[in-house]
Amino acid sequence: MDFTDILEKRRAVNFFDPDRDVEDALLRKIVEQAGNAPSSYNLQPWKLKILRDPERKKALRALAFDQPKITEAPVILMVLADRDGWKIDSPTAQKVFADFVKVGKMQEDQQEWFSGVTNALYGRSEDAVQAFANKNTGLFAMSLMYAATANGLESHPMDGFDHDAVCKEFEIPDNYWIPMLIAIGYLKPGITVYPKSWRQSFEEIVID
Ligand SMILES: Cc1cc2nc3c(=O)[nH]c(=O)nc-3n(C[C@H](O)[C@H](O)[C@H](O)COP(=O)(O)O)c2cc1C
Numbered sequence: 001m002d003f004t005d006i007l008e009k010r011r012a013v014n015f016f017d018p019d020r021d022v023e024d025a026l027l028r029k030i031v032e033q034a035g036n037a038p039s040s041y042n043l044q045p046w047k048l049k050i051l052r053d054p055e056r057k058k059a060l061r062a063l064a065f066d067q068p069k070i071t072e073a074p075v076i077l078m079v080l081a082d083r084d085g086w087k088i089d090s091p092t093a094q095k096v097f098a099d100f101v102k103v104g105k106m107q108e109d110q111q112e113w114f115s116g117v118t119n120a121l122y123g124r125s126e127d128a129v130q131a132f133a134n135k136n137t138g139l140f141a142m143s144l145m146y147a148a149t150a151n152g153l154e155s156h157p158m159d160g161f162d163h164d165a166v167c168k169e170f171e172i173p174d175n176y177w178i179p180m181l182i183a184i185g186y187l188k189p190g191i192t193v194y195p196k197s198w199r200q201s202f203e204e205i206v207i208d
Helices: 003-009 024-034 054-062 091-102 108-122 126-150 163-169
Strands: 046-051 075-082 154-158 176-185
Touching: 003 126, 024 126, 046 054, 046 126, 054 075, 054 163, 075 126, 091 108, 108 126, 126 154, 126 176, 163 176
Parallel strands: none
Antiparallel strands: 046 075, 075 176, 154 176
């Protein structure tokens, strides 16, 4: 499938085949492919919780406007945006810095400087922190959906859920925000996906 096909074929599918599972190896593949997404200073402030257990999905559905796809899809990805991901002492930021040193982009003694930069850019206010976490994790989420399409799977992003109630139910640590849930699976047999919905034209997208 070339990239144009992937762009055209990806749809937010409402009806999943509850009897067709997504194998662990395939799920791992799409998560690893999506991990190629770009991020601010390569800080990759994203994590996933993978929900397969019917009871946990039922609990989630009850907090998400009773959307049937949550229990029909074999896999729900809870996408987590790490609001602490810009901090130099976060495990991911430590690995990013070590990698920069390894490839010669930064020197060992620049850790404090790097910390100052990420603090000034992403940690300067609550809004900046939230924007940092969500913009980068949104790119990862988009990559997950394109990777799903490229591998013959269907997906559906959802922000129709009670954020705080979901965090409480699933004991999500305070540093994470949940930008969206993504249902992953296969289309239910006999279902026709709605025709593609309206999109802005080039002229409407570009403003003066
Ligand atoms: C962040 C985000 C949240 C969404 N939340 C929901 C949702 O909770 N329930 C739902 O039915 N669709 C949801 N959608 C799906 C959109 O309605 C859908 O992507 C849009 O209508 C375009 O259709 P398409 O994805 O098939 O091209 C969401 C999409 C995005 C990107």
